[in-house]
Amino acid sequence: MATYFLRRLLLLIPTFFGATILVFIILQLAPGGPLEQSIRQIQMGGMTGGEGASAGSSDLTSGGGAGLPEEAMEELKRFYGFDKPIIQRYLIWLGLWPREYETRNVEFTAGQAETKKNMGRGRWVTVKRTSAGFEIVNEDGTPNAEWLIRPLDSPDESIEKALVYKTKFSGILTGDLGTSYTYMQPVLNVMKPRFKISIFFGLSGFLISYMVCIPLGIAKALRHGSPFDLFSSVVVFIAYSIPGWALGAVLLILLGGGSFWDVFPLGGFRSDNWEYLSLWAKIIDQLYHAVLPMIAWTIGSFATLTVLMKNSIIENMSQDYIRTAFAKGLSEKRVIWIHALRNSVIPIASYIGNVIGVLLAGSYMIELVFNIDGFGKLGYQAILDRDYPIVMGFLVIAVLLRLIGNILSDFALATVDPRIRFK
Amino acid sequence: MSTQENTSQSTTVIITADPKATQEQISLSVLKKRWLKFKSIKRGYYSFIILLTAYILSFFLPLLISNRAVVVKYDGQYYFPIVQGYIPGNTFGEDVPGEANYRELKERFKSTPGNWVIMPLYPYGPLEDVTVTGNKMYEQPGAKHWFGTDNTGRDVFARLLYGFNISLSFAILLTIASYIIGVSIGAMMGYFGGKFDLISQRFIEIWATLPFLFVMIIISSIVRPNFFLLIVILTLFGWIGMTYYMRAEFYREKTKDYVAAAISMGQSHRLIIFNHILPNSLVPIITYFPFSVIGGISSLVGLDFLGFGLPPPTPSWGQMVSVGLQSMVKYWMVLAPLGAMFLTLLLIVFIGEAIREAFDPRVYSRLR
Amino acid sequence: MRDKLFEIKGLKTYFQIGGKTAKAVDGVDFDIYKGEILGVVGESGSGKSVSLLSLIQLIPNPPGEVTDGEIIFKGETIFNGQELRKIKAIPQYRFFNQMNASQRTGFAFLFMTVWLILHLVLPIPGVIPFLGSMILMVGLVYFLFFNSPRKSHERSFREKMYTRMRQIRGSEIAMIFQEPMTSLNPVYTIGMQVIESLKPKSFGEMTKDRVIDLAASFRRSTWRNKLKVSGIAAVLFLFFGQLGAGWSFLVSQMVTQFLTGGLLPLILGLLVVGLDKLISNDYRNANQALRNAGIKLLDQVGISSPETRLSDYPHQFSGGMRQRVMIAMALAKKPSLLIADEPTTALDVTIQAQILELMKEIKDLREDAAIVLITHDLAVIAETCERVIVMYGGKIQEVAEVIELFENPLHPYTQGLLNSIPRPELQKKERLQAIRGMVPNILNLPVGCKFCTRCDVKLDKCDTVEPDLVEVEPGHFTRCHLPIDAMAEKKLQGGNSPEAVQN
Ligand SMILES: Nc1ncnc2c1ncn2[C@@H]1O[C@H](COP(=O)(O)OP(=O)(O)OP(=O)(O)O)[C@@H](O)[C@H]1O
Ligand code: SF4
Numbered sequence A: 001m002a003t004y005f006l007r008r009l010l011l012l013i014p015t016f017f018g019a020t021i022l023v024f025i026i027l028q029l030a031p032g033g034p035l036e037q038s039i040r041q042i043q044m045g046g047m048t049g050g051e052g053a054s055a056g057s058s059d060l061t062s063g064g065g066a067g068l069p070e071e072a073m074e075e076l077k078r079f080y081g082f083d084k085p086i087i088q089r090y091l092i093w094l095g096l097w098p099r100e101y102e103t104r105n106v107e108f109t110a111g112q113a114e115t116k117k118n119m120g121r122g123r124w125v126t127v128k129r130t131s132a133g134f135e136i137v138n139e140d141g142t143p144n145a146e147w148l149i150r151p152l153d154s155p156d157e158s159i160e161k162a163l164v165y166k167t168k169f170s171g172i173l174t175g176d177l178g179t180s181y182t183y184m185q186p187v188l189n190v191m192k193p194r195f196k197i198s199i200f201f202g203l204s205g206f207l208i209s210y211m212v213c214i215p216l217g218i219a220k221a222l223r224h225g226s227p228f229d230l231f232s233s234v235v236v237f238i239a240y241s242i243p244g245w246a247l248g249a250v251l252l253i254l255l256g257g258g259s260f261w262d263v264f265p266l267g268g269f270r271s272d273n274w275e276y277l278s279l280w281a282k283i284i285d286q287l288y289h290a291v292l293p294m295i296a297w298t299i300g301s302f303a304t305l306t307v308l309m310k311n312s313i314i315e316n317m318s319q320d321y322i323r324t325a326f327a328k329g330l331s332e333k334r335v336i337w338i339h340a341l342r343n344s345v346i347p348i349a350s351y352i353g354n355v356i357g358v359l360l361a362g363s364y365m366i367e368l369v370f371n372i373d374g375f376g377k378l379g380y381q382a383i384l385d386r387d388y389p390i391v392m393g394f395l396v397i398a399v400l401l402r403l404i405g406n407i408l409s410d411f412a413l414a415t416v417d418p419r420i421r422f423k
Numbered sequence B: 001m002s003t004q005e006n007t008s009q010s011t012t013v014i015i016t017a018d019p020k021a022t023q024e025q026i027s028l029s030v031l032k033k034r035w036l037k038f039k040s041i042k043r044g045y046y047s048f049i050i051l052l053t054a055y056i057l058s059f060f061l062p063l064l065i066s067n068r069a070v071v072v073k074y075d076g077q078y079y080f081p082i083v084q085g086y087i088p089g090n091t092f093g094e095d096v097p098g099e100a101n102y103r104e105l106k107e108r109f110k111s112t113p114g115n116w117v118i119m120p121l122y123p124y125g126p127l128e129d130v131t132v133t134g135n136k137m138y139e140q141p142g143a144k145h146w147f148g149t150d151n152t153g154r155d156v157f158a159r160l161l162y163g164f165n166i167s168l169s170f171a172i173l174l175t176i177a178s179y180i181i182g183v184s185i186g187a188m189m190g191y192f193g194g195k196f197d198l199i200s201q202r203f204i205e206i207w208a209t210l211p212f213l214f215v216m217i218i219i220s221s222i223v224r225p226n227f228f229l230l231i232v233i234l235t236l237f238g239w240i241g242m243t244y245y246m247r248a249e250f251y252r253e254k255t256k257d258y259v260a261a262a263i264s265m266g267q268s269h270r271l272i273i274f275n276h277i278l279p280n281s282l283v284p285i286i287t288y289f290p291f292s293v294i295g296g297i298s299s300l301v302g303l304d305f306l307g308f309g310l311p312p313p314t315p316s317w318g319q320m321v322s323v324g325l326q327s328m329v330k331y332w333m334v335l336a337p338l339g340a341m342f343l344t345l346l347l348i349v350f351i352g353e354a355i356r357e358a359f360d361p362r363v364y365s366r367l368r
Numbered sequence C: 001m002r003d004k005l006f007e008i009k010g011l012k013t014y015f016q017i018g019g020k021t022a023k024a025v026d027g028v029d030f031d032i033y034k035g036e037i038l039g040v041v042g043e044s045g046s047g048k049s050v051s052l053l054s055l056i057q058l059i060p061n062p063p064g065e066v067t068d069g070e071i072i073f074k075g076e077t078i079f080n081g082q083e084l085r086k087i088k089a090i091p092q093y094r095f096f097n098q099m100n101a102s103q104r105t106g107f108a109f110l111f112m113t114v115w116l117i118l119h120l121v122l123p124i125p126g127v128i129p130f131l132g133s134m135i136l137m138v139g140l141v142y143f144l145f146f147n148s149p150r151k152s153h154e155r156s157f158r159e160k161m162y163t164r165m166r167q168i169r170g171s172e173i174a175m176i177f178q179e180p181m182t183s184l185n186p187v188y189t190i191g192m193q194v195i196e197s198l199k200p201k202s203f204g205e206m207t208k209d210r211v212i213d214l215a216a217s218f219r220r221s222t223w224r225n226k227l228k229v230s231g232i233a234a235v236l237f238l239f240f241g242q243l244g245a246g247w248s249f250l251v252s253q254m255v256t257q258f259l260t261g262g263l264l265p266l267i268l269g270l271l272v273v274g275l276d277k278l279i280s281n282d283y284r285n286a287n288q289a290l291r292n293a294g295i296k297l298l299d300q301v302g303i304s305s306p307e308t309r310l311s312d313y314p315h316q317f318s319g320g321m322r323q324r325v326m327i328a329m330a331l332a333k334k335p336s337l338l339i340a341d342e343p344t345t346a347l348d349v350t351i352q353a354q355i356l357e358l359m360k361e362i363k364d365l366r367e368d369a370a371i372v373l374i375t376h377d378l379a380v381i382a383e384t385c386e387r388v389i390v391m392y393g394g395k396i397q398e399v400a401e402v403i404e405l406f407e408n409p410l411h412p413y414t415q416g417l418l419n420s421i422p423r424p425e426l427q428k429k430e431r432l433q434a435i436r437g438m439v440p441n442i443l444n445l446p447v448g449c450k451f452c453t454r455c456d457v458k459l460d461k462c463d464t465v466e467p468d469l470v471e472v473e474p475g476h477f478t479r480c481h482l483p484i485d486a487m488a489e490k491k492l493q494g495g496n497s498p499e500a501v502q503n
């Protein structure tokens, strides 16, 4: 049992590295990345539309930002980390290679031997150029150990450039997911509020669907072939034929007040004035906003779960041990709820872990339709904006959730099935 | 025991297959029996007939629903625009740039005896937009445009029906492509087992974590994806589901006597896989096929909705929805395509359910 | 003659298989007397299991149903087929009885669609009236299409019958099944299942038991073990806590996380112990008494160290052990009838003998308890039974005392069965005269005598006319068109005595 879990954990390590490396490489090599995007933005700003708008992305990648000063290009590249080889970038992202930060440029004109630089907070250092390289000296003349320096390529022979910087190990392994390009905030900070929203929908959707589907599945199994079963089967088929987001869209059109009834709000997680409502009104407002998305949410797993439960119960009700239980003179209720149900939740138990992943990432379409700022929508938007730190953070969290989901599944399985426990 | 398998099984398909079903040796007579059973399940069988008819008919849509006339008689000469294609307007003495406007032509010819136009059943095409005189943007559903027009004045009903053909063809091709890859890789994993299996599993796990949408977006920023390219890309991600079933199936079948016999007779692996085990593992392929088609249609509509699907102006359901959702009052732009998708998927669900039932040897039994 | 325990008259059990009717048991009459051991033999598929399962109404319905006959237990009619037939005469639906199931649903859907379309045509103001109309629609659909007067009658009939049957099952009739490997619930302990047949525990009681168990195991575990668990929990908490906090590595935070994780198992343990304290002593004593009874039962059927085995799961038991557990469960309430459906078929030979021995011992414990032993094995019959029923094609072909049957088998089928037993003292060529041909398909049994497809001495009318079960000698019934003399002549030359068969 313990070794089994351990094996599970160990097997996740290659997956983690494999997935992150693969995505990292694709991200870095893909055209139209953040670098090109910001170059385009700068160009568009400079040229006020005009031909800049027609510039295709292909021309950007090859040309490397025509019209942009070389220096600004270098600056941008450094900002996005594109000045280093890809392996190094990945190691930096992991936190196994020092990350440069608080960078500053220094320039030496021909013959200039030293220059003063403001390092912030009113401190100045002197950067000296010697034959061996560069040297940083404090104001009082002692060598400075805090800052590092490295030479930069310079297009102009007469001017020598260098970069003064600090380093630290800061990456995924030290818990730093980086800083978002679009929000200019640490990725975790960007994610946190959205996480809450997704968890709200995910958890309550999960609970609702389990609370509806399991009893429904049981009832359908026990009345197999009855009108109730036929009717609910049709409902289940209908539910299976509409993707959640599509149902959401239809509900919005019908009940969102556009062309038909005006019952529910058009979207969003809460009203804008939510902060100022009384507690009761807050709850009502929250529920009011949640109804439609929740229906869309639940419909996704509704059909699958119900049918799974029904088939599982039917399967188990024809097993021999059920006959034994009846032969003991047990009541039907007891046989179903104590003997059949426990065996029937085994497939459901292994499904639980799966739900966790879907809980967060699988719902971006619904979040888009209802305009809810959830986790999925964040990921989607990040992909559109080429906000790589968020994309990579999203991936890391997805892999972690998968791990947790797997463990949860195994745990749930082991709880209901002793045969697994004793393996 | 592997949760991985269990979970993926339950997500992909609404119904888990019964392993007993697969133990049965599939031979022609068995398939025939299953077909008879399928036929006896009326809901599924009729759905199949309806869907098949609709799909076949949809290939002849240009004859039924088009802005090009079927026959034009002008100055004693016959023209067949549907077959001939583009005919400039001035051929018929029309004062329009580009192609003839046959609906206007028809109106005009009413007063000129001898000249006439026969239009298709529904005289609007999926691609003609506001540049054609008479078309308006966002026209409400009515007798003229049954489901209204879209943001560029194209007829929604016509686009809907053309979209049906495209979506279904897309999903079927996608499913076949994914199954070919998924089945062969899954089969090899199950058959060879050992290290190959372990490494492939890792690879699949890694591959499955790739943000698919992201790859889509990147590719669509390099090349404009067309129908076939989109199938290729989706296949890259769609083959995974089938490997789980095939792997389990082959694992089980491999241990059976007939495989040992084949090996002892010195048959090659390829022969054993394709001639012996595969026919016996057909059941999951057949029973999951309709549900995979459903998945294919849903993902196409989803991608079109996000704007990363088929290139415009391809008639597509998702693209219509995304236009319609921008303002809540263009209800027909949302309800019509989603209704069409829903009906199509419902028919396929009925078919899939009937197929599953036909292949399911279980009898419902209940003690009291 | 001893008192009758059970009387079965004209019992019919049919299965619906793919639109066809399988007459698994088609008119079976027999009695079970107090204290006897009754054997039932017949080839596979002859309806042995089904007729005995019908006796306690353990027929899966659907696909099967006990359609006719009478079951009388100690003078009380438990199942009366006549009543059922009367109910079946009531029309099934209130309206449109000529439609089949799918047409019915189809029309119901049509009705609903029309109703919904009417909504689009005639605007309904507001959502509340719309919902009201929906409810009205559902109600109407139900009343028009699915309201069934017969169903309620049928339900109450079955409810009554099953309720009474459940009182009898377990306490008066117990059953052991053919498949010990699958007859125990894999997710519950042996203890739970054995004790359940003594007294089914409610969910609350099961929870209490769980608490008692957990508390006991908590008290029992060594400090080393407790520390180990705490340590693991602490590390896990630390890991996930830090993960959640974004790897802050603040010492104070880490210490809190570590301590929370470490203390949590301990707190949970103490909580359980506290809950354990809340459980009343009465309950504990009753529980202990039940446990002891369970242990005694397991001991009785020859399971060693029953105290520890109570908390094992079925998959930890071998087939023979599981069959013993089944027997223990069957004996729990000292029933007056034990039905053993091929209790030894799935087991190997030495264990078969042990199980049979066990059953005989148990029989000795209670004088007036009857046993019905279903088997293919005539040797087992000869060894253990007093009376024998021979079944073929869902009908009883011959009934007789065991010695009478072996010495004077009248029905050609019985003779065939007896001839097919390997007996060393006969010459080689006479050995193993198996009955020729195959058992006919249950879905198309012959109209006349069920055995006519394989009978060597068949008469012309056998194909079309079904013979009756007649009493040829006191207590010896047979179902064959042959005159008695002719039947008796066909006996084996070697002579059949039960002793000869046993060897
Ligand atoms: N649950 C069921 N569903 C359908 N048919 C059944 C079912 N149970 C029994 N039957 C049918 O009833 C017939 C009699 O079965 P039964 O189990 O009584 O045979 P048996 O004499 O006990 O044979 P065996 O020695 O193999 O146990 C069989 O032919 C079988 O097809
Ligand atoms: S009735 Fe006829 S067929 Fe049947 S056993 Fe007797 S002789 Fe044979």
Ligand SMILES: [Mg+2]
Pocket (backbone or CB within 6 Å): C048, C049, C050, C178, C341, C342
């Ligand atoms: Mg049997």
